[in-house]
Amino acid sequence: MIExxxxxxxxxxxxxxxxxxxxxxxxTKTITGICVIYTPHTTAGIIINENADPNVxxxxxxxxxxxxxxxxxxxxxxxxxxHLKSTIVGKEKTLIIENKQLVxxxxxxxxxxxxxGPRERKIIVKIIKxx
Amino acid sequence: MIExxxxxxxxxxxxxxxxxxxxxxxxTKTITGICVIYTPHTTAGIIINENADPNVxxxxxxxxxxxxxxxxxxxxxxxxxxHLKSTIVGKEKTLIIENKQLVxxxxxxxxxxxxxGPRERKIIVKIIKxx
Amino acid sequence: MIExxxxxxxxxxxxxxxxxxxxxxxxTKTITGICVIYTPHTTAGIIINENADPNVxxxxxxxxxxxxxxxxxxxxxxxxxxHLKSTIVGKEKTLIIENKQLVxxxxxxxxxxxxxGPRERKIIVKIIKxx
Numbered sequence: 001m002i003e004x005x006x007x008x009x010x011x012x013x014x015x016x017x018x019x020x021x022x023x024x025x026x027x028t029k030t031i032t033g034i035c036v037i038y039t040p041h042t043t044a045g046i047i048i049n050e051n052a053d054p055n056v057x058x059x060x061x062x063x064x065x066x067x068x069x070x071x072x073x074x075x076x077x078x079x080x081x082x083h084l085k086s087t088i089v090g091k092e093k094t095l096i097i098e099n100k101q102l103v104x105x106x107x108x109x110x111x112x113x114x115x116x117g118p119r120e121r122k123i124i125v126k127i128i129k130x131x
Numbered sequence: 132m133i134e135x136x137x138x139x140x141x142x143x144x145x146x147x148x149x150x151x152x153x154x155x156x157x158x159t160k161t162i163t164g165i166c167v168i169y170t171p172h173t174t175a176g177i178i179i180n181e182n183a184d185p186n187v188x189x190x191x192x193x194x195x196x197x198x199x200x201x202x203x204x205x206x207x208x209x210x211x212x213x214h215l216k217s218t219i220v221g222k223e224k225t226l227i228i229e230n231k232q233l234v235x236x237x238x239x240x241x242x243x244x245x246x247x248g249p250r251e252r253k254i255i256v257k258i259i260k261x262x
Numbered sequence: 263m264i265e266x267x268x269x270x271x272x273x274x275x276x277x278x279x280x281x282x283x284x285x286x287x288x289x290t291k292t293i294t295g296i297c298v299i300y301t302p303h304t305t306a307g308i309i310i311n312e313n314a315d316p317n318v319x320x321x322x323x324x325x326x327x328x329x330x331x332x333x334x335x336x337x338x339x340x341x342x343x344x345h346l347k348s349t350i351v352g353k354e355k356t357l358i359i360e361n362k363q364l365v366x367x368x369x370x371x372x373x374x375x376x377x378x379g380p381r382e383r384k385i386i387v388k389i390i391k392x393x
Binding site: 032033034047048049050053055056058059060062063064066067088089090093094095096098103104105106107108128130 | 348386
């Protein structure tokens with residue numbers, strides 16, 4: 001199990017962690033297996049989406065903001081929107097490792113999704129080796 | 132593979148299953164590995180979110196209810212909203228086990244999410260041991 | 263790792279891939295383990311939901327279409343809605359294999375979810391055998 005630490009700078013922010021995850025796969029000398037990525041926070045997520053055009057990131061942030069319904073939230077910390085977004089996009093993802101590499105599409109990037117920043121955050125990576 | 136049975140009491144309900152999953156991890160004497168949690172129902176989900184303030188649960192239930200659009204649903208059982216919610220939050224989650232324990236954040240709880248209760252429901256847990 | 267190729271015919275479409283995944287589990291002679299299903303595209307998803315009544319599929323497609331907010335999207339390809347839907351439903355799922363079979367509920371089907379078709383698409387399947 002390996003821990004990554006990051007600092008977010010905005011309330012809502014997408015941080016590309018693809019290279020950090022690739023380095024972990026490489027360092028552990030995994031030939032084939034799976035890689036579980038988990039963030040132990042309840043107001044953040046882990047997603048896989050396009051990392052070519054930064055506009056996709058902005059669109060995702062803005063669209064999720066609009067999806068949150070304007071209702072009377074009870075949770076006193078005022079971040080119920082962040083808990084909801086985390087529940088919608090999820091905070092764990094399982095990826096495949098083959099030929100010593102993460103299996104990702106041409107445009108796939110792995111992102112930490114901050115919904116209640118700025119904060120110091122952790123991402124935990126666990127690799128299960130087949131060989 | 133271990134099966135948990137629960138009874139839900141409301142149409143929409145979050146049931147904290149964290150301790151039941153922790154007990155399974157403990158009983159199987161897993162040191163490190165992963166834990167897949169799956170519910171074999173199409174109108175329910177498995178999520179990980181805050182289990183400190185019960186208001187977070189109420190906010191999640193109410194917000195998801197509002198997200199379901201009011202369109203003309205075709206499915207005759209009248210529970211298309213429940214199928215949609217299940218698809219949005221997901222019904223399988225993969226967690227990491229390290230040092231004989233589930234890796235969870237301070238506020239993380241594992242929940243069964245009922246969207247079409249009350250019903251008798253099942254949750255299936257599979258542990259892949261690394262050692 | 264095994265690759266499935268499919269052709270989608272519409273912009274938004276659900277394609278049942280349950281039997282193809284079951285065949286892979288069978289061919290690999292897995293007794294128990296897990297099965298990771300991943301699609302390497304940023305405008306598609308993998309979901310598990312009811313495959314009994316085709317109306318559930320239509321309802322899911324129509325409801326997700328309505329959930330996408332009408333905001334000013336920046337991404338010039340005009341498919342920001344598809345990236346958003348992919349992020350909401352997810353593009354990887356982990357299933358349990360027990361007694362030589364995928365663990366699925368009575369009504370569970372595994373689907374490829376196209377959000378920006380028609381296109382040629384890939385699905386990647388990785389099985390981690392316990393035995």
